[in-house]
Amino acid sequence: MSNKEIARKFNLLGKVMELHDENPFKIRSYTSAYASLRKVSAPLIEMSEEELSEIKGVGKAIVGKIIELRETGNMATLQRYVDMTPAGILEMLQIRGFGPKKVKVMWNQLNITTPGELLLACQENRLVELKGFGMKTQTALQSQLEFYFASRGQAHYAYIIDEANELLKLLQDKFAQDLVELTGEIRRMMPIVNAIEILTTADAAQMEAYISSLSEEAPEMINYKGFAVEITQVEEEYFGMEQFEKSASKEFLEEADIEYEAYDEEETIFIEWDMAYVDPEYRESAIAVEQSKAGSLPELITDEDMLGVVHNHSTYSDGLHSLREMSDYTRDNGFQYLVMSDHSKAAFYADGLKEDQVEAQWAEIDEINASYDDGFRVYKGIEADILNDGSMDYGDDFLSQFEVVVASIHSQLNMDSEKANRRLIKAIENPHTHILGHMTGRLLLSRAGYPVDHELIIDACAANGMIIELNANPQRLDMDWTWIPSALEKGVMISINPDAHVRESIHYMKYGVKVARKGGLTKEQCLNSKNASDFAKWVASLG
Ligand SMILES: [Zn+2]
Ligand SMILES: [Zn+2]
Structure with missing residues (x-):
């Protein structure tokens, strides 16, 4: 020792x-x-x-x-x-900038026991009002945590993609005579990425030396700004073939069953094997291969298809920006509608709204809507808590007055599968709920979700016309994209929701879109791809 x-x-x-x-x-x-x-x-x-x-x-x-x-x-x-x-508390003590004083407050007052829960608390704006914290500390902790996750081996896609693109650009400039592309998990838009993988015709040793020269200290491993980098060198004639093999799931490759031969471009492989080009993120299942051969690939959803922003918080509960700031920002970013869904009264930790506060919010929403002359509309929604027994925390009469109800579990997350299913299904069967929020409560790389039986829940949503949220916070991405095909098959629509607690977080939707593409989602099956008038019709149909 x-x-x-x-x-x-x-x-x-x-x-x-x-x-x-x-x-x-x-x-x-x-x-x-x-x-x-x-x-x-x-x-x-x-x-x-x-x-x-x-x-x-x-x-x-x-x-x-x-x-x-x-x-x-x-x-x-x-x-x-x-x-x-708790192990997660010990882990937090090891992160730069985290002293026992801070960790203790978070543990005792916010009941946070893992770095992932703390990151979520920063994103959901929960540290601002804590004694001894405030906005500056919250922002600093948030970026330290994002870096912590990105540099400890496995990273959330969102916290590594900018650095990956930055490195790619540097390498393409430096090795301008060679081919340099991103490959592997990051090219497939996996929610969790192990390293920045680079495919190149350049000399790997030279490239590694160059990357090392970019950091000040002598590094223990090849990394860019603390993120692991893996380089694969390949002959130019095989570049396309290698890119193809590295950018698909095992299942996809087995079903495609393509011989390893010299192809300098990926596109040529598809052409020669009579397949329609499949975007790397959708190269997941055997079905994708069949669709490609049959010419029946789905037209995957894009950022441009997202026309409205559903599930958002304001200063009425735990958001950072006012209702007016949220709606102006959303409108200025070209969206056609905004569904506000602050926390309901059971969410005391998030300043959930009592009935009279809700009524005040409705009055303000009416005023804001009247002030727009272009048809942009704010909807009166709520993120209503699913209580321990599966009932909702407002009475039926009150709940039925909201235009859109997102139903979510926020408390008593420790459940066995039977309890979790029962609780969710009761909420789904409630005639006044419309969208199931973050279905499992998981935090990627940090907290397993409650053990729901996905098939059962999807069936219940199908039977009750319930829409399933794909929560686009990069830590959540919940429901998991691998269940999207099953939901689509059963006719359940998906809503890609940012769960924004800060106005800029509405852009989380792009991360939701990426994983939704992996699951084969099209705009026809996405709730907030509806334009203003179709969305209004949908709301009216809820009764
Ligand atoms: Zn929530
Ligand atoms: Zn929320």
């Missing part, structure tokens, strides 16, 4: 003790032991008790713990505190 490792244990001990409100005097002694031990050059593990006690800032208790480490490989006190602390 190196001196650094030993020192780090004392540092961690100080941090976890602070989390658990231990004696500040003790905490300080461990923190200062960390500071002095890491500077010692002779190996601590070989020192005698006497030599150890001569080190400045190292008292009897600390000497005892170093000897315990030497003899048992363990520090029982540290272990005890570690056992009392």
Whole structure:
């Protein structure tokens, strides 16, 4: 065990003790032991008790713990505190910029126990009003967390794609005589990406050396701004073939069953094998191959097909921007309508709306709508909480007055499959609900969703005319895109919703569109691809 490792244990001990409100005097002694031990050059593990006690800032208790480490490989006190602390909390302590003081507030006051939940809390604007936090801290934590996720091996697509494109451009400029393209998971628009994969005809070693020269410190692995980079070098005649193989699922490749031959361009493969070109993100299933051969590929949804923005929050509940700011921004970005859906009254942690606050919001929505002369419309929606027994938190009479009701689970997420299904199905069968919000509550790379039986839930939605949300927050992307084909087959429409808590977050929809394309969604089957008048008709039909 190196001196650094030993020192780090004392540092961690100080941090976890602070989390658990231990004696500040003790905490300080461990923190200062960390500071002095890491500077010692002779190996601590070989020192005698006497030599150890001569080190400045190292008292009897600390000497005892170093000897315990030497003899048992363990520090029982540290272990005890570690056992009392959720793994995600310990993980948060390791992230740059996260001291025990901050972590403790988030744990105690917001009940956050993983980095992913904390990132969501930043995105949903929950730190702004916390004592000792505020907008600046929230923004700083959010970008640290995004970087943390992107650089720890696996990244959410949204937090790596800009860097990938930036690197691609640099490489294409530097190796201008060669072919350089993105490949693999990132080209397939997978929601989670392991590395920036590059396919090139350039010399891989030279390219690696160039990428390394871009960072200041000597890197342990090839990376760009902390994101892992993988380079595959290929002969020009095989470039198309290799790109084809790297940009599809195993199932797709098996069904396509194309011999590995020299093709410099991917398009030629499709032409020669009598297949219509399949976009890389849709090269997922055997069905995609069949459709390609039969010339019956779906016309996948695009960003331009998105005409309205559904499921949004304002300052009425936990959003950052006012109703007026949300609607002006949405309108200025060329959309035709906005469905507001602030939190309902059971969501106390998010300032959920009591009935009289809802009525005030409706009055303001009427005013805002009257102020537009181009037909842009704000709809009176709500994100209503599905309670523990599957009932909704407003009475039927009140709930029926909303124009659009998104029904979501936000509390008591620990459920077995039977309970989760029962709870969701009861909400789906409620005649006053219209859209099922974030179906499993999952957070990618952070929190598994509640264990729903997707087929059962999709069947219930089909039977009750319920629309399923594809929550486009890059951490959620919930429902999972792999279930989209099943929903479409059963005639269930999908709504690609940003769940925006900040006006700029309406652009999360683009991430939803990407995964929706993987699932084969077309604009005909997407609720918010309806134009203003068709959407108005849909709302009117809800009664
Ligand atoms: Zn929600
Ligand atoms: Zn929401």
